[in-house]
Amino acid sequence: MKLNLENKRALVTGSSSGLGKAIVNLLAAEGAKVIVHGRNEERTRAVANEIIATGGIAEIALGDLSTEEGAQAVADQVLAHGPVDILINNAGGYAHTTWKEATADVWKNTYETNVLSGVRMIRHLVPGMKTLQWGRVITIGGGLAIQPTASLPDYSATLAARHNLAVSLARQLKGTGITSNVVAPGAILIPSVQELITKLAPSHGWGETWDEIEKKSVEALVPNDIGRYGRPEEIAGAVAYLCSTYADYITGSVIRVDGGTVRCL
Structure with a gap:
């Protein structure tokens, strides 16, 4: 299926490895001009070079999105070459914490990394999409947002926040030509x-x-x-579909790609 992503400019945060790398590779293979983001220059540039070597178009942006200064630096690098059409908020992380280990400071740090990082990039990049009258914002969430366990309390809560903010953003972007959706992976x-x-x-x-x-x-x-x-490529496939013109009528949705792990609707 041709996804009509040629010449679309896409930033995938946290794409120097893992799930983000699979997403940026597939978008590039579909013709998008991708921006590979990471904090480690060597790893980030290696992913971009692999894409270029296979005929794709890629650039890099470096910075820590968990800080205002780092997010601003990434936005400056990205916007120096024009607005983006597609923002994939994938960057994030977690530690294997219990309620006892997850102190207030741990919660704060997890929110900076997993929630405010995405908020910052939305605020920096969505205004440019409005000038294009078309855009895609896709947030990577997860099943723990819907079906949390006793462990990882801070991480699960940030996933719920990511789901919530993505739907709120969809309501805010009504009539702009920009959609906002969530892809929620299971264990990958x-x-x-x-x-x-x-x-x-x-x-x-x-x-x-x-x-x-x-x-x-x-x-x-x-x-x-x-x-x-699940395999990273299976998540990337769902993301790529939501980026495509075939998904023009989908916004404010959560697409679960979890093999049926989550049992609730």
């Missing part, structure tokens, strides 16, 4: 996740081969109807 198999699960496997009796380990660890940790972890 990125290298660090596979490494962690493989280390845990012997003590939990999950098997020896990856096929065995994946199936049994999913059953134990994130049971879903598909019986495996």
